[in-house]
Amino acid sequence: MKPNAVIVGIGASEFGRSLPQSQLALGATALKHALADAGLEREDVDGLSLHLGWPLGSDYDRYAEAYGLDIRYVNQTWLHGRFTGQSLQSAAFAVSAGLADVVACITAVSFTRERGFLGGPGDVEGNREEGGSHGEAPPYGLTAPAGGAALGMQRYMHLYGATPEKLAAVPMSMRAHALRNERAIMRKPMTLDDYMTSRMVVDPLRLFDCSLINDGAVVALVTTEERARDLRQKPVRIAGMQGIRAGREEFIFAPRGMGINQQSGRQGPARAVDLEIYRMAGLERSDMAAFYTYDAFSPLVLFALERFGFCGPGEAADFVQGGRIGPGGELPVNTSGGLLSEAHVAGWNSIAEMVRQLRGTAGASQIPDARALQWGTCWGDGVILTS
Amino acid sequence: MQIDYGKPLPRISPDNAPFWEGCREGRLMLPTCEDCDAPHLPPGPVCPHCFSDRLVWREASGRGTISTFVVVHKAWFPAFAADLPYNVAQIELSEGPRLTATILDAERSDLFIGRPVTVVFLARDGIVLPYFRPATAD
Numbered sequence: 001m002k003p004n005a006v007i008v009g010i011g012a013s014e015f016g017r018s019l020p021q022s023q024l025a026l027g028a029t030a031l032k033h034a035l036a037d038a039g040l041e042r043e044d045v046d047g048l049s050l051h052l053g054w055p056l057g058s059d060y061d062r063y064a065e066a067y068g069l070d071i072r073y074v075n076q077t078w079l080h081g082r083f084t085g086q087s088l089q090s091a092a093f094a095v096s097a098g099l100a101d102v103v104a105c106i107t108a109v110s111f112t113r114e115r116g117f118l119g120g121p122g123d124v125e126g127n128r129e130e131g132g133s134h135g136e137a138p139p140y141g142l143t144a145p146a147g148g149a150a151l152g153m154q155r156y157m158h159l160y161g162a163t164p165e166k167l168a169a170v171p172m173s174m175r176a177h178a179l180r181n182e183r184a185i186m187r188k189p190m191t192l193d194d195y196m197t198s199r200m201v202v203d204p205l206r207l208f209d210c211s212l213i214n215d216g217a218v219v220a221l222v223t224t225e226e227r228a229r230d231l232r233q234k235p236v237r238i239a240g241m242q243g244i245r246a247g248r249e250e251f252i253f254a255p256r257g258m259g260i261n262q263q264s265g266r267q268g269p270a271r272a273v274d275l276e277i278y279r280m281a282g283l284e285r286s287d288m289a290a291f292y293t294y295d296a297f298s299p300l301v302l303f304a305l306e307r308f309g310f311c312g313p314g315e316a317a318d319f320v321q322g323g324r325i326g327p328g329g330e331l332p333v334n335t336s337g338g339l340l341s342e343a344h345v346a347g348w349n350s351i352a353e354m355v356r357q358l359r360g361t362a363g364a365s366q367i368p369d370a371r372a373l374q375w376g377t378c379w380g381d382g383v384i385l386t387s
Numbered sequence: 388m389q390i391d392y393g394k395p396l397p398r399i400s401p402d403n404a405p406f407w408e409g410c411r412e413g414r415l416m417l418p419t420c421e422d423c424d425a426p427h428l429p430p431g432p433v434c435p436h437c438f439s440d441r442l443v444w445r446e447a448s449g450r451g452t453i454s455t456f457v458v459v460h461k462a463w464f465p466a467f468a469a470d471l472p473y474n475v476a477q478i479e480l481s482e483g484p485r486l487t488a489t490i491l492d493a494e495r496s497d498l499f500i501g502r503p504v505t506v507v508f509l510a511r512d513g514i515v516l517p518y519f520r521p522a523t524a525d
Contacts (some may be wrong), residue, residue, distance in 0.1 A: 038482060118463075119464065120463050121465065130398075130429035130430075131429075135477075135487065137475055138485065139394060139395055139396055139511075139516055140469065140475045140488055141394065142457070142459065143395070143464045144461075147459065151455045151456075151477060151509075152455075154456060157426075157454035157455065158455075158500040162470065201497075203457055203458035203460065204457075225460075248435060259454055259479075260455060261477070261478065262428065262485060263456075
């Protein structure tokens with residue numbers, strides 16, 4: 001079954017560090033902008049899909065109460081960035097099934113105020129039985145998600161000969177995109193020397209391998225094709241989806257099977273089940289004008305490219321060289337600058353960018369004639385959007 | 388040997404309690420399936436390979452190799468600030484499952500994937516934790 005779901009409105013707050021507003025206030029700004037963008041009223045919103053609940057963000061009932069919404073469908077995932085695609089998918093399911101007419105996907109973060117949750121003593125996440133879900137081992141001082149990405153990258157470098165100099169192409173490409181984007185927090189060019197001399201955070205990852213810590217909000221409004229006909233914007237279709245992968249062959253921040261945690265150590269090429277998103281969309285991977293991914297840490301971009309078969313196992317560090325994923329490249333990635341250089345709004349800054357690209361309103365970042373774009377993460381979920 | 392107070396301790400559950408009891412006795416214990424013979428980590432309620440309920444705890448050799456590692460340079464957690472930089476590794480035990488722990492007495496140049504290591508046990512805040520040391524040649 002194909003979802004009957006389109007994105008009809010996007011809105012954002014400003015993105016920045018140490019913004020004075022609460023998450024709820026940032027979210028209200030983004031929601032107002034999204035409603036105005038779509039030509040919808042607050043009263044039209046009858047569904048919520050939230051990505052980052054307490055303790056990082058607010059919960060669905062508080063949003064509904066604070067904004068005066070009257071809601072009949074709710075999805076809320078626990079506080080991880082990994083659920084960007086799933087939150088959008090849940091909105092698509094809800095409108096397709098008639099459980100809601102208009103679902104607001106609201107993501108509002110105040111990471112600068114909530115730093116203690118990011119790997120510090122307030123991060124209860126890592127203290128669950130058997131450690132956290134990014135390979136955290138708090139008794140040994142591995143308490144932050146960055147550690148999980150570093151575990152993955154260290155082994156990837158060992159297996160495939162990838163180097164820090166090659167990995168640098170990821171954050172440098174994201175920065176090159178951000179230079180074209182006035183909303184981006186990081187607007188200074190990044191050289192290889194800048195990257196190599198940035199401080200080590202968790203070896204092998206340097207400061208510029210890690211996403212920004214910032215505040216901001218993005219809202220996307222999802223409804224059906226039929227409802228979209230009356231609205232202001234050209235709808236952006238949710239044409240294909242696939243879900244998050246889990247199991248002993250999976251680790252959130254490594255290619256399937258690469259040998260982290262209990263993975264077998266047998267990383268293979270993308271299989272049919274890894275690529276089902278293209279079948280649902282009726283499109284080929286080569287139809288994607290750009291790729292968007294959760295670049296919380298630069299290795300995740302490499303692993304996502306391999307996950308969806310843009311290159312083979314161990315090939316991504318070479319694949320991203322020579323400007324291929326930068327502005328005007330063969331496969332631009334995160335054309336607004338991503339979490340590494342635009343802002344960390346848990347991936348929704350990139351979802352909003354995909355919508356702008358497909359509307360043809362992406363300004364200096366615009367890809368000529370962009371008709372199909374993919375969101376895909378290294379944990380295997382994806383969403384294809386089409387104009 | 389005691390290590391600083393204030394560092395997080397493992398959460399003991401009904402499924403993993405025998406692992407931590409083994410550490411107290413200086414033995415690295417693995418939940419092992421009586422049906423398919425495979426050990427697994429982290430300790431779970433059933434065999435993750437064949438879904439059998441018939442688990443027994445068997446002592447592992449305590450030997451393994453580093454399968455990946457990181458060196459932490461940032462003080463995310465105040466109780467670890469004085470230790471910076473420190474390593475955290477995943478160790479592939481010779482029995483197969485992987486365990487996460489710090490490699491003691493290891494400089495950065497001692498840390499590499501494939502490096503043989505052996506388990507040691509250290510007491511901390513009323514619990515005994517497994518650590519590893521670079522293995523000496525037999």
